[in-house]
Amino acid sequence: MLQLTDAQVNEWLALFWLPFLRIFGVLLTDPVFSMRVLPVRVRVGLGILLAILIATSLPVAPQAQPIVSPQGILFAVRELLIGVSLGYLMRIIFTGVEMAGHLVGLQMGLGFATLYDPLHSTNTPVLAQFYSLLTLLVFLALDGHLVVLRALLESFVTLPPGTASGSGALKTLAEYGSTIFRSGVMLSLPVLAALLITNLAIGVMTRAAPQLNVFAVGFPLTLGIGLVAMYLSLPYVAPFIDHMLGEFTRAGLLLLKGWGAR
Template sequence: MLAISDAQINQLVAYFIWPFARIVGMLLAEPLFASKSIPRRFKAGFALSLTILVAPLLPPLPAVPLVSAAGVVILLQQLMIGIIIGFVMRIVITSVEVAGFLMATQMGLGFAMFFDPQHSSQVPAVSRVLTILTTLLFLAFDGHHVLISVLMDSFTKIPIGVSVPMLSLRLLAEWGGHLFSWGLWLSLPVVGSLLVANLAIGVMTRAAPQFNVFSFGFPLTLMIGFISLYLMLPLMEGPIAQIYSEAFGFTTQLLVAPSP
């Protein structure tokens, strides 16, 4: 009869639970895998499959009981590391949504809202279009493969039982500033053209006060906004590719030099 002790059972369960927590954390925060359009059963099965594949390749696990205060702390650490990896990509998608919000506001389409199942709220239709475009480019660049590769490499760079460096947390907080800088950068073509159009309308209204700015100003700014957006969309591949490249590089930078 095969006898298995409680310590062996705890070690076997921890062998899968701790890496599973890190993978689930990434799936909860990353915008593509965290989409509500993906069934939860698929997410759970995908996380379990990755866990089974990566578990035999893990470095030696700490000799800590799973059902203990230290084991729970390690579990929360793994969940936080996964969330950090996914949060970096979340900033990229959210910056595109900010760019769409700025464009829609300047075009006068702030009232044109669309239900976003990802956030379970109303978002501007322009933001939704740009988000879909960015997600498709993410898949075209094999970004999901790169992200999973970074997640697998994290088990080597930050082994289970090693805490996240405080420097990485500070860099992650500073990384959130890109949310506004990238959003403004991506929206500059449309916002700039509409700024020129609004200045021209102001000069015309000043020169000829009999013109009703509301009768021709809104259709004109709407038309110029759509034309600028139409001309800008084919050119967004380069900037978005650059943003994704910086995001992947930053994710790798976060996972170096762990503190024991």
Template sequence: MLSITTAELNTLLATFIWPFSRILALVATAPILGNPSIPVRVKLGLAIMLTILVTPTVEKSLPQIDPSTGLGLIILLQQLLTGIAIGFVMRIVFVAVEMAGELIGLQMGLGFAIFFDAQNSGQIDIIGRFLGVIASLAFLAIDGHLMMIALISQSFSTLPVDAKGITDTTFTTLVNWGGEIFKSGLQLSLPVLTALLITNLALGILTRAAPQLNIFAVGFPLTLSIGLLVLALSIPFYAPILGRLVYDGLNLIMGILNISQMNMP
């Protein structure tokens, strides 16, 4: 008859639950993988599969602590925070792109063209959603989702499971990384914003020269057309900026996890 002691059961639970919590937190918060359109069962299955693959490489370095104790719960919380931090870094990249789209849409006169975004549980501008789709395709094209999975597997050797986890300096780094939303969002939207600014100045001069001109009948179609034209011409130049954002995010994750950084090709 097979028998197992409480100590052995706790060891088995700790061997699985701590790596699983870190991986599941990443899968739940990372872009693409954490999309609400993906069923919860698929996310859980992916996290379980990755945990089964990773566990044999980390079980020797796991602390011999009962997961049901206070210290065990602290370790569990640290693993959740580590996974969430990795997913948060890459989420910032997509938020920056969507902010650029919202700035462009507002200046084009499409500020009213919004719809519900299930991924962010809120409303989003149609141009922001469009650029977000482009960012997702670029992310998949450079295998960003596979890089995140590779990083989370390497993290168990460079940032082992213990009660220390990520430090205060890491949280400061994450807060500073949030400024990338405004920096990169403005950089991506600047060509269209510049063209629309020139268009509005021209319309203002035209209105002064011909007061009888119906500016509302002319201005809206003109700004919309010019905005779409400049956006279409600018999209090919977004690729290097999006690539830089993704690789900067991956390098930031590597810095958090103490992994040697990569160079952007």
């Protein structure tokens, strides 16, 4: 008759439970897998499938504790936070491109034009939503979702489940948040420069001809030049996202080192 001890049951549960929490944390925050159009049951099923596939190749952490214990709950919370932080690293890339859309729309005079975004269930500016959808398409075309899954699986090698003990990763995540503003400014800089020159030209024309109606001439001119500049800058979006995927891999490694630091 097969007999199982409490220690064996706890080891088997820890071998599956802790990896599942890390995977599910990524699925909760990653901009692709966390879309509202993707049902929660699908995400939970994908997390269970990935946990089952990798659980057999993972060693049981020497710090493994019973699941229902203060130490076991602490390990579970840490694993969930590790997955959430990895997902937020990828979300920062999407948010940086959306920031570029906000800046461009504000300078073009389209900051007030909003549409309902079904992906985020909120109203977003038109250009920000356009950049968000463009980023999603480029991200899938570059197999970014596979990059996220690969980084997640490699995280179990760099930082096995149950071995996280540090909190320096939170500082790394906060510092990486500056990428949002840097990415937004870099992507929108060509359009902002063109619009700045346009506004200076309109100001000179208004000074030379005071009877010129600024609102009747300036808004269509600004809008037209802004759209042309945005169209000419679109080919540089894909290389930028590709570069950011590489930055995500390096930032993820630093993040895991921060979690593992004692």
